[in-house]
Amino acid sequence: MRFDIITIFPELIHGYLREGVLGRGQAKGLIQVHTWNPRDFSDNAYRRVDDRPFGGGPGMLMMAPPLLAAIAAARAANPGAPVLYLSPQGQRLQQSAVQDFAGVEGLILLAGRYEGIDERVLAEVDAEWSIGDYVLAGGELPALVLMEAVARQLPGLLGHADSAAEDSFADAGLLDCPHYTRPEVVGGKKVPEVLLSGDHARIRRWRLQQSLGRTAERRPDVLAQRVLSAQEQQLLEDYRRQDGE
């Protein structure tokens, strides 16, 4: 899968790509990442990419011509890839959209800076996405967040083959269950004995029950998105009864 990122800070992208799951994904050839710097497409001597907003107002905006030229270059290199603009005004990125993106050949991500971009660039944007209701100095972190969330879904990218498939959110939208590893006792607290039982059916049931219970407690809005089987309803009732004790 090929990602083309339009950014005036390409090093912010490449620096992050040197480590971790994205770095390994590139080394394995599972993903290709290219950056396009609007400064390289600026037609003035000072490689200017920003200017003051018409109508006044604080801060600067990214000018349309360098961005449109960078988008055109990215489209030529990544034909058919949708152009996604990361902005606080975008639709909220959820795991369901991440899974849809994992199925496409390529993505072009537009990372804005300053107070945003000239509105006329949006004629070349296919969709606007937000990673959350907060404002950052630039769209580079949101672009990296989207890229990493999508790359994790690609077969062969994660170490343990089933990791992404076992993602709690991948389990049809539940929060993750508690996890434990050695040592068996930490600060006087022991690992739940079920996890040491070797009874894999019981362990799977316990983990599902914990996910259901935690989702009900912390994110009832997420639980509401999910139809519970009879067994899951029973597990959740038992969880609540135990909590109630």
Ligand SMILES: CN(C)c1cccc(CNc2ccc(C(N)=O)cn2)c1
């Ligand atoms: C209106 N304005 C300030 C603005 C407009 C566009 C881009 C940017 C760059 N910053 C970003 C980008 C995305 C997100 C997100 N939540 O995904 C947060 N911040 C800022």
